[in-house]
Amino acid sequence: MSKPKVAFYWCASCGGCEEAVVDLAEDILKVVDAVDIVFWPVALDFKRKDVEAMGDGEIAVSFINGAVRTEEQEEMVELLRKKSGMVVAFGSCAHLGGIPGLANFSDRAGIFERAYITSESTSNPNRVFPKTRTEVPEGTLTLPEFWDTVRALDQVIDVDYYLPGCAPPANLIMDAVNAILSGALPPKGTVLASKKSLCDECERNDSKPEKLELTEFKRVSLTEVDPEKCFLAQGIICMGVATRGGCGERCINANMPCRGCFGPVDGVTDFGLNAMSSIASIFSLHNEKDISEEEMKNTMDKIPDPAGLFYMYSLPTSILRRKKMEE
Ligand code: SF4
Numbered sequence: 001m002s003k004p005k006v007a008f009y010w011c012a013s014c015g016g017c018e019e020a021v022v023d024l025a026e027d028i029l030k031v032v033d034a035v036d037i038v039f040w041p042v043a044l045d046f047k048r049k050d051v052e053a054m055g056d057g058e059i060a061v062s063f064i065n066g067a068v069r070t071e072e073q074e075e076m077v078e079l080l081r082k083k084s085g086m087v088v089a090f091g092s093c094a095h096l097g098g099i100p101g102l103a104n105f106s107d108r109a110g111i112f113e114r115a116y117i118t119s120e121s122t123s124n125p126n127r128v129f130p131k132t133r134t135e136v137p138e139g140t141l142t143l144p145e146f147w148d149t150v151r152a153l154d155q156v157i158d159v160d161y162y163l164p165g166c167a168p169p170a171n172l173i174m175d176a177v178n179a180i181l182s183g184a185l186p187p188k189g190t191v192l193a194s195k196k197s198l199c200d201e202c203e204r205n206d207s208k209p210e211k212l213e214l215t216e217f218k219r220v221s222l223t224e225v226d227p228e229k230c231f232l233a234q235g236i237i238c239m240g241v242a243t244r245g246g247c248g249e250r251c252i253n254a255n256m257p258c259r260g261c262f263g264p265v266d267g268v269t270d271f272g273l274n275a276m277s278s279i280a281s282i283f284s285l286h287n288e289k290d291i292s293e294e295e296m297k298n299t300m301d302k303i304p305d306p307a308g309l310f311y312m313y314s315l316p317t318s319i320l321r322r323k324k325m326e327e
């Protein structure tokens with residue numbers, strides 16, 4: 001009997017999700033034994049034309065990581081959607097927009113200006129930018145168009161399941177592969193991780209007070225962190241209150257606060273708003289009634305880069321979606 005065909009594809013991401021597949025270690029042999037990998041550009045020499053030559057729905061499942069920010073990525077995910085029975089958004093960037101989605105605080109012109117003109121290591125006095133078409137003696141060189149706005153995978157194509165995380169942990173990947181192979185799948189649209197919040201699974205939860213009193217938000221890099229105590233109880237913002245569990249508390253175990261890469265729990269559409277609301281509801285300022293507006297503002301200003309913090313992984317799928325740029 002022929003084995004189910006599987007594809008992996010990489011859009012706008014750091015490559016960590018590709019590493020996560022390699023992190024399966026010897027389990028990858030079980031995967032290779034059970035499926036036929038027909039497309040995996042980072043590891044195997046298959047070309048786009050090989051996918052184009054397949055029948056519609058011929059690939060059993062495509063695991064697509066990364067957000068969509070270029071013309072080529074959009075074309076490839078549309079092609080893989082057509083050729084696949086099932087598509088899994090693999091990792092935070094495909095799921096929510098991820099770190100590349102923070103580019104939605106700027107646009108193509110702003111990003112090109114920073115990358116090709118003002119970055120400290122760049123000397124480009126003639127202001128040469130990448131072009132989609134360049135004529136050279138040998139012919140025409142082409143590059144894909146770079147869009148103004150970064151999108152999560154389901155803002156471009158229909159997605160069947162989501163494997164969250166930056167990157168998804170090996171045990172969740174194997175659980176997903178086993179569920180797909182056995183056909184024991186939950187309803188379409190399910191995020192294949194815990195239903196609980198990270199706080200519910202965190203060993204430090206018992207030290208998290210119901211109500212906190214603080215006069216400042218501390219930066220983790222400037223604080224000696226108690227490795228047994230809830231970060232919030234130490235005045236350090238931790239997104240575990242608003243984040244889906246299932247990651248194995250990887251950051252907490254490394255004595256770093258959660259930044260929300262698993263995204264929101266079921267039923268929450270805007271991770272950042274929910275995180276802000278959760279943090280606000282458990283914090284109270286010392287002698288709140290006597291505090292002046294100025295003092296309140298000074299305290300809130302101690303949250304470094306709040307937009308980047310609360311929307312670190314999810315700006316494209318938030319209700320903001322992107323910053324409104326000047327016409
Ligand atoms: S806020 Fe962070 S440290 Fe505290 S219980 Fe939740 S996940 Fe753990």
Ligand code: SF4
Nearest residue numbers: 247251258259260261
């Ligand atoms: S602790 Fe938070 S940021 Fe770290 S891996 Fe888990 S969900 Fe992601």
